[in-house]
Amino acid sequence: MNIRPIRTEQDYKDALKSVSPFFDNEPQPDTPEGDYLEVMITLIEAYEARHFPIDLPNPVDAIRFRMEPSGLSPADLVPAIGRQNRVYEVLNGKRALTLPMIWKLHEMFGIPAESLIRPVKS
Numbered sequence: 001m002n003i004r005p006i007r008t009e010q011d012y013k014d015a016l017k018s019v020s021p022f023f024d025n026e027p028q029p030d031t032p033e034g035d036y037l038e039v040m041i042t043l044i045e046a047y048e049a050r051h052f053p054i055d056l057p058n059p060v061d062a063i064r065f066r067m068e069p070s071g072l073s074p075a076d077l078v079p080a081i082g083r084q085n086r087v088y089e090v091l092n093g094k095r096a097l098t099l100p101m102i103w104k105l106h107e108m109f110g111i112p113a114e115s116l117i118r119p120v121k122s
Contacts, residue, residue, distance in 0.1 A: 003039055006047040015044050059097055060090070062115035063105065070109070080104035 006012050019040045027033035057065060066072065074087045081087045081101050089095035097105070102116040 003036070003043070006043050012044070012047050012051075015040055015047075019044070056112070056115045056118060058118050059102075059116045060093055062111050063091065063109075066109050066111050072109070077105075080108050 004011070006015050019037055022033070022037045027037055029038075056062075063077070067076075074091060075084065077087045077090075078084055081090055081097075081104075086095060090097060090101070096119075097116055102113060105111045105116055106113045
């Protein structure tokens with residue numbers, strides 16, 4: 001096993017290349033190959049988190065993202081946000097979410113609270 005820290009872009013590319021054969025033929029856990037893959041994936045994920053961070057979506061995008069695959073309409077959000085016109089104001093970025101709205105959206109639809117508390121950028 002040749003495992004080294006991933007410090008550069010070239011180290012990152014080499015690490016991806018070293019694990020790519022395992023994706024077609026995944027090794028069994030608790031084998032030397034399985035351990036190698038697990039350690040390398042941990043190193044790759046740490047490098048990606050540091051160099052390619054993924055920002056959380058803003059509240060409106062988070063709500064819309066949940067609506068699409070779930071087949072939700074604005075009317076479905078009324079119990080969490082309030083009257084229909086208020087739902088549209090939120091979805092159009094004209095009204096900020098209140099703490100009770102955030103809590104209900106999180107509880108009812110599983111939208112991460114971290115995404116709902118972010119400010120909407122105009």
